[in-house]
Amino acid sequence: MNISTPFVIETHELSKTYRDIEALKPLSLIVRQNSIFGFLGPNGAGKTTTIKLFLGLIRPTAGSATIFGMDSVRQSLDIRTRIGYLPQDPRFHEYMTARQVLHFVARFYFNKPKKAIEERINEMLELVDLSGKADRPIRTFSGGERQRLGIAQAQVNYPDLLILDEPAASLDPLGRRDVLEVMSRLRQYTTIFYSTHILDDVQRVSDTVVILNKGQLVAEGPIENLLSGGEGVAYIVHLRGQVEEARKQLLSQPWVSGIVDGQHNGDSAWQVSVSDPQTAEAQLFRLLANCPIEVTEFRRRRYELEDIFMKVVEGEPNGRQ
Amino acid sequence: MAANSTFERVSGLGWLQGFENLLSHELARWWKTRMWWIQCLLWSILTVALLNLGGEPDRSFAAMMFGQLTGVFQAVGVIVIMQGALLDEKIDGRAAWILSKPATRPAYILSKLIAYGLGMLVTMVLLSGVILYTAWLIQGTTLPGPIHFLKALGVISLSHLWYLTLTLMLAVLFSNRIVILGFSGGLLALSDNLARYTPVGVLLPWNLTVAGWGTERSPLIDLLSGQPIDSFLPNLGVVAAECVLFVLIALLRFNRQEL
Numbered sequence: 001m002n003i004s005t006p007f008v009i010e011t012h013e014l015s016k017t018y019r020d021i022e023a024l025k026p027l028s029l030i031v032r033q034n035s036i037f038g039f040l041g042p043n044g045a046g047k048t049t050t051i052k053l054f055l056g057l058i059r060p061t062a063g064s065a066t067i068f069g070m071d072s073v074r075q076s077l078d079i080r081t082r083i084g085y086l087p088q089d090p091r092f093h094e095y096m097t098a099r100q101v102l103h104f105v106a107r108f109y110f111n112k113p114k115k116a117i118e119e120r121i122n123e124m125l126e127l128v129d130l131s132g133k134a135d136r137p138i139r140t141f142s143g144g145e146r147q148r149l150g151i152a153q154a155q156v157n158y159p160d161l162l163i164l165d166e167p168a169a170s171l172d173p174l175g176r177r178d179v180l181e182v183m184s185r186l187r188q189y190t191t192i193f194y195s196t197h198i199l200d201d202v203q204r205v206s207d208t209v210v211i212l213n214k215g216q217l218v219a220e221g222p223i224e225n226l227l228s229g230g231e232g233v234a235y236i237v238h239l240r241g242q243v244e245e246a247r248k249q250l251l252s253q254p255w256v257s258g259i260v261d262g263q264h265n266g267d268s269a270w271q272v273s274v275s276d277p278q279t280a281e282a283q284l285f286r287l288l289a290n291c292p293i294e295v296t297e298f299r300r301r302r303y304e305l306e307d308i309f310m311k312v313v314e315g316e317p318n319g320r321q
Numbered sequence: 322m323a324a325n326s327t328f329e330r331v332s333g334l335g336w337l338q339g340f341e342n343l344l345s346h347e348l349a350r351w352w353k354t355r356m357w358w359i360q361c362l363l364w365s366i367l368t369v370a371l372l373n374l375g376g377e378p379d380r381s382f383a384a385m386m387f388g389q390l391t392g393v394f395q396a397v398g399v400i401v402i403m404q405g406a407l408l409d410e411k412i413d414g415r416a417a418w419i420l421s422k423p424a425t426r427p428a429y430i431l432s433k434l435i436a437y438g439l440g441m442l443v444t445m446v447l448l449s450g451v452i453l454y455t456a457w458l459i460q461g462t463t464l465p466g467p468i469h470f471l472k473a474l475g476v477i478s479l480s481h482l483w484y485l486t487l488t489l490m491l492a493v494l495f496s497n498r499i500v501i502l503g504f505s506g507g508l509l510a511l512s513d514n515l516a517r518y519t520p521v522g523v524l525l526p527w528n529l530t531v532a533g534w535g536t537e538r539s540p541l542i543d544l545l546s547g548q549p550i551d552s553f554l555p556n557l558g559v560v561a562a563e564c565v566l567f568v569l570i571a572l573l574r575f576n577r578q579e580l
Contacts, residue, residue, distance in 0.1 A: 055421045058579040077338060077423055081330075085421040091413045095354050107342040108422040110328040117328070 005032040008161050008191045009054065013063035016049050023049045025216040026063055031193055031208070036183060038206030038223070039195040040305075042313060046215040047195035048088055051165050054193075055085060067161065081109065084159030088166045088195075090150030094139040098130050098149050101138065102156055109157040124152040127182065143170040151179060155186070162186065164194035168201055180205050203227070203305045211312050218312040226308050233277040234301040235284060237270045241293035249291055255279045267296055331423070339424025340432055347436030360398075360444035367394055368449045372456070380462045384545040385532055387453055391477045391541070392530030393509070395445045396484050400505045402441070403488040404498060406433050411496055417580040426576050434489060434568065441481055450474045465547045473544035476557070480526035483560050484509070486567035493571045493578065526560045529553070 009031035016024040024046040031037045041047050052058045053065055056076030065072040067079045092101050102121040110117050125131045128148035138146065147170050154162055167183075168176040176198070183192055183205050196202060202209055202223070209226055211219040219226060239246065247270075250256045255276035262269040274280035281300075288295050334340070351357055371390050372383045407430075410416040420429060450470070457464055465473070484505060491501040508515075508525070516522030517534040530541045540553040550557075 052417070052580070055417075057417050057420060059577075077425065080421060081423040083421070085418070087414050087418050087421075089414060090418065091415050092418075093350070093415070095350075104342065104346055105422060107331075107345075108339055108424055109331055111331055112329050113327070120328075 005034070007031065007066075007069075008033050008035075009037075009065065009067050009193065011063065011065040014050070014053060014060050014065050015062045016046075016053060016058065017061040022215050024053070025214075027212075027217055028063075029210055029217065029220065031191060033191050034187060035208050036187055036192045036206050037194070038202035038209040039193060039212065040197065040199070040202055040209055040309065041195070041212035042197060044214075045212040047212060048165055049215075050212070051085075051163055051193075051195060054163060055080065055083070081157075082160040084154035084157060084162045084190075086150045086154040086162075086164045086167055088169070090146055090153075092138045092146070092149065094137065096138055097135045098125065098138065098141075098152075099134040101149060102153055105153045106156045120156060124156055127155070128152040129178070144172060144175050147171055148175070148179075151182065159190055162190050162192045162194075164192065166196055167194055168196065168198055176201065199305045199309055209305070211309060213313045219308060223305075227305065233280065234271050234273045235280065236297065236299050236301050237272055237288065237295065238264050238267045238297035239270070239288070239293045239295050240267045242291070243268045243293060246288060246291040246293045249287055250284075253283075253287070255283075264297075269297075271301065336425050337428050337431075339422065340428035343419070343424060343428055343432035344436060347432045348439070351436060351440035357440070357444060360440070361448055364395070364398075364445050364449055365452060368452045369456075372453060380457065381546070383453065383457070384542045385537070387449070387545065388530040388532055388539055388541050390449065391446070392480060392527060392539075395441075395449070395477075395481060396509050396526075397506070398445065399441055399481050399484040400488050400502065400509065403437055403485050404492060404501045404505070406437055407489060407492040408496065408498060408501065411492070411580065420580060426578075427572050430489070430493070430568075430572055430575050434486070438482060438485060441485065442478055446474050446477045446481065450477075465545050469544045469547055472550075473541050476529050476540045476544065476550075479557065479560055479564070480529045482564050483526040483567075486564045486571070490567040490571040490574075493575045523556055523559055524563065529556065529560060 007030050009029070011027055011029050013026035013028055014024065015022070015026045027046075027050065039047050039050070049058070053060055054067060054072055056072055056079070059073060068082060070079050072079060096104070099121060102124055103117070106117050106121060110120075122131070125134045128151055130145065130148055130152065133141070133145065138149070141149065147167070151164070151167060154164065164183075168179045171179060180201055183194070186192060206223050209219070209221065209223050210217060247259060250259060250272060255274050256272060257275045258273045260271040260273075262271070272280075272284065274284070285295075285298055288298070331338070368390060371394070372386045373379070407416070410419070416429070420426065450473070454464070454470060464470075487508075488501060488505050491504055495501055509527075512522075512525050512527035513531070513534070516525060516527045522528060528539050530539055532539050532542055540550040540557065543550050543553070
């Protein structure tokens with residue numbers, strides 16, 4: 001994906017206020033085609049509000065959202081023909097079977113041919129491993145089975161945009177893995193916009209992430225950029241031997257901006273901050289190799305998404321990447 | 322995902338997009354579940370019991386009680402059934418889920434109105450009417466003409482429609498079951514007094530079926546007795562107009578409602 005990839009979702013200062021409560025503060029974001037866009041935030045951050053704004057289920061207080069270039073308020077019906085949506089806590093009519101639910105959903109999009117519709121429904125049932133329970137009433141389904149049915153119904157219409165609100169929230173680890181695999185597979189056909197508070201999932205499948213907190217966007221960017229941290233690139237180096245000589249060598253380089261000292265199992269543990277990542281990547285290890293030291297560990301510092309999340313949610317915004 | 326060209330896509334239905342699917346879904350809820358026979362059983366038993374159809378034939382008593390059955394018991398049934406039709410889906414998110422599909426809000430509301438209207442027409446009005454007519458036929462009572470009898474069922478349907486549209490409108494306006502049931506049920510409970518002591522009575526469907534205070538007359542009772550109902554036409558007109566008003570309010574309000 002590159003900068004020329006078309007936008008599927010674009011919002012301009014989109015906001016929503018309920019009486020005195022700002023559920024969503026002015027939000028501007030772009031979701032590119034065929035991306036898996038992770039929409040991250042704690043409960044009450046404004047994730048579901050944003051999704052409902054996209055679907056035309058609620059109206060913005062200010063700002064606008066365009067989806068496929070269409071206005072989310074005025075052209076909601078046209079937008080919805082191209083979207084698949086999984087609600088946060090999917091509820092279906094209890095007396096219906098999974099197959100009936102999928103038929104019901106399919107009829108909103110397709111008239112015929114019946115055989116092709118039936119095949120599509122069977123394909124979806126198979127995708128979420130519900131073929132064996134397709135004709136049982138939903139009241140007999142577990143939470144995970146309902147969630148899987150929710151995922152199936154969201155895809156019946158071959159959506160150009162799949163909006164999933166907490167798709168893995170009520171699934172066990174195996175169910176979560178399956179959902180993430182399905183999402184990865186679908187990437188070549190569709191754009192996926194999904195909200196979650198499960199950080200590990202986001203790190204595994206998303207290519208772009210937005211973090212919302214208290215209705216406000218607090219971090220945004222490609223997942224790689226976020227994981228490299230907002231404070232510039234740094235390397236973790238563990239070494240032993242004549243470390244002072246090595247330190248002098250490094251600090252004399254114009255692209256080394258600082259070294260933070262530490263200890264690890266008796267070795268010196270440095271965090272070397274660099275101002276020119278490309279030069280650092282080409283030269284840093286070579287420079288160390290020429291010093292009278294033994295390098296026991298060398299890696300680029302990588303944040304876990306949880307670190308980033310905690311940092312921005314606890315009030316240390318690291319800005320947009 | 323690239324649209325699959327194998328399918329013929331639904332298109333061009335404007336403000337009623339999704340209606341056909343929603344209506345068939347709502348009808349299935351009535352006719353492909355236990356709902357229809359539970360309703361049929363309930364109203365059959367109540368009709369036979371209240372109208373004393375197994376006892377001595379008494380047409381005026383039966384007509385009077387038929388007014389009570391339809392104007393009170395069935396009106397309660399309409400309110401109870403209808404209050405959950407929309408409210409449950411609003412509360413648990415099914416309404417939002419359905420309206421995330423290409424379906425319009427008027428289609429959603431109208432599908433409920435028509436399906437529930439039909440369901441109640443058949444399981445309450447028609448069934449009770451057929452039972453009464455058959456009993457009279459068996460008892461050898463003088464029967465009202467079929468047109469008069471059908472008009473009588475039309476009057477009951479109008480009365481039920483009033484409670485149905487009122488409850489639907491309230492379910493759009495409020496998300497609190499107690500408020501909806503309290504308002505519509507309270508109105509029903511107070512109808513007799515309102516009709517007797519205030520001019521508001523003409524706005525209510527109460528005296529379409531239940532005999533007016535001291536008159537022992539209502540359009541329903543008169544029609545079952547084979548009499549004209551010209552004097553009741555204003556009341557019928559007002560109630561019909563209110564039904565339209567309730568539906569319009571429900572449609573307009575729901576169109577802007579946040580789900």
